[in-house]
Amino acid sequence: MAYRLRRPSLGGNPHFDWRDSTRKLAVLLFVSWFYSSTMVKTILVSGSSGLIGSEVCVYFARGLGYTVHGVDNNQRAVFFGPQGDTRWNQRRLERDLKGFVHHEIDIRDRAGVLDLVKTVKPSVIVHTAAQPSHDRAAAIPFDDFDTNAVGTLNLLEAARQACPESPFVHMSTNKVYGDAPNSIALAELETRWDYADETYAHGIPETFTIDQSKHSLFGASKVAADVMVQEYGRYFNLPTCALRGGCLTGPNHTGVELHGFLSYLVKCNLEGREYKVFGYKGKQVRDNIHSLDVAPFMSAFVAAPRAGKSTILEAARPTARPFSKRSRSQKSLPVNLRSTPTWSSTAPAITSAITPICARCAPTTPSGPSPNHSRTRSGKSSRPGESDKRRTKYGRR
Numbered sequence: 001m002a003y004r005l006r007r008p009s010l011g012g013n014p015h016f017d018w019r020d021s022t023r024k025l026a027v028l029l030f031v032s033w034f035y036s037s038t039m040v041k042t043i044l045v046s047g048s049s050g051l052i053g054s055e056v057c058v059y060f061a062r063g064l065g066y067t068v069h070g071v072d073n074n075q076r077a078v079f080f081g082p083q084g085d086t087r088w089n090q091r092r093l094e095r096d097l098k099g100f101v102h103h104e105i106d107i108r109d110r111a112g113v114l115d116l117v118k119t120v121k122p123s124v125i126v127h128t129a130a131q132p133s134h135d136r137a138a139a140i141p142f143d144d145f146d147t148n149a150v151g152t153l154n155l156l157e158a159a160r161q162a163c164p165e166s167p168f169v170h171m172s173t174n175k176v177y178g179d180a181p182n183s184i185a186l187a188e189l190e191t192r193w194d195y196a197d198e199t200y201a202h203g204i205p206e207t208f209t210i211d212q213s214k215h216s217l218f219g220a221s222k223v224a225a226d227v228m229v230q231e232y233g234r235y236f237n238l239p240t241c242a243l244r245g246g247c248l249t250g251p252n253h254t255g256v257e258l259h260g261f262l263s264y265l266v267k268c269n270l271e272g273r274e275y276k277v278f279g280y281k282g283k284q285v286r287d288n289i290h291s292l293d294v295a296p297f298m299s300a301f302v303a304a305p306r307a308g309k310s311t312i313l314e315a316a317r318p319t320a321r322p323f324s325k326r327s328r329s330q331k332s333l334p335v336n337l338r339s340t341p342t343w344s345s346t347a348p349a350i351t352s353a354i355t356p357i358c359a360r361c362a363p364t365t366p367s368g369p370s371p372n373h374s375r376t377r378s379g380k381s382s383r384p385g386e387s388d389k390r391r392t393k394y395g396r397r
């Protein structure tokens with residue numbers, strides 16, 4: 001038996017057919033779903049051949065289906081010499097990532113950056129290109145500031161002009177606090193140093209002072225970038241965030257003595273070269289975050305962006321003293337920010353080779369490494385007890 005629906009009268013309009021309208025709505029919903037699910041999402045990653053940049057490229061391409069545009073001019077080889085050459089990583093991305101586009105652009109090239117962002121109009125920007133070393137910055141102050149501060153400004157302004165809706169994630173550093181964290185008393189544990197003051201059980205908060213401290217030129221240029229990223233969020237309401245990383249590591253770091261210590265340590269180990277340790281009795285002062293954990297953290301911000309956010313990326317510390325509360329960074333972005341195991345529990349030889357300045361111990365003096373304090377891979381300190389004096393040595397990331 002045919003069942004005929006009665007046409008309801010809607011506002012007395014005799015021409016309204018609700019079946020037609022439902023059909024139209026369904027078509028509209030389907031078209032918008034189809035469009036959004038097939039729309040190409042693009043990400044622009046500066047420093048794409050570096051440790052964090054390359055991890056972000058892989059994560060967003062493979063995990064989230066983004067088309068990736070990488071920007072890198074192998075400046076790391078200029079900063080650190082042939083050992084810092086990142087071309088191998090660029091080639092890896094070009095070979096392994098479908099649709100990956102490499103742009104040989106220097107982020108200091110303002111016109112080039114503005115033009116690129118205008119052309120690509122990325123749906124996300126992740127900015128990781130930097131001069132990343134304290135010690136190097138003192139020798140190349142213009143290159144350092146132009147790359148870290150001005151390069152960041154170039155990218156921010158390009159984003160504001162071309163794609164102000166696109167989340168902008170900047171890799172900042174905990175070195176924005178300068179040596180201020182050195183005022184916090186440390187407790188010497190069996191294999192590592194930790195804060196003596198429970199107030200800092202979960203690390204220092206984002207509200208910790210960046211003022212009245214010595215930063216090194218590198219720290220100062222990163223402060224400029226960090227504050228500018230926050231300002232583009234607060235002043236222009238762009239969805240920006242600055243992640244203040246501590247010590248980041250991963251298999252794709254082109255480690256050199258002045259930056260990427262864990263990668264460099266492994267390299268020294270494999271090649272049978274001496275690795276120098278400076279101070280702290282060779283005990284661990286840093287926790288490391290794997291680059292694999294940084295990329296999903298960024299994608300969590302991209303999924304729920306806010307304007308002008310500044311967040312500390314700090315590793316959870318399974319081997320440190322047992323504290324019950326979760327870390328601030330975990331609270332502020334609900335992602336699984338697990339750390340790689342701290343090496344103190346698994347590899348004492350490596351622990352003894354960790355350099356002195358950490359998430360909590362920033363630089364105070366520009367003195368260079370002294371061979372008197374060197375320690376070989378055997379872990380024998382040439383001057384035990386010297387460590388506290390060496391707390392002021394510039395750190396190597």
Ligand SMILES: NC(=O)c1ccc[n+]([C@@H]2O[C@H](COP(=O)([O-])OP(=O)(O)OC[C@H]3O[C@@H](n4cnc5c(N)ncnc54)[C@H](O)[C@@H]3O)[C@@H](O)[C@H]2O)c1
Nearest residue numbers: 047049050051052073074075076106107129130171245248
């Ligand atoms: N690695 C760490 O432990 C650590 C810790 C805290 C913060 N950070 C920050 O995270 C970011 C990424 O660090 P990383 O370890 O991946 O560094 P990285 O040196 O491995 O990667 C940076 C990349 O940027 C490129 N680059 C540098 N200057 C450039 C320029 N002017 N134009 C274009 N490309 C340029 C380099 O060639 C390199 O491939 C940096 O901002 C760094 O300060 C790193």
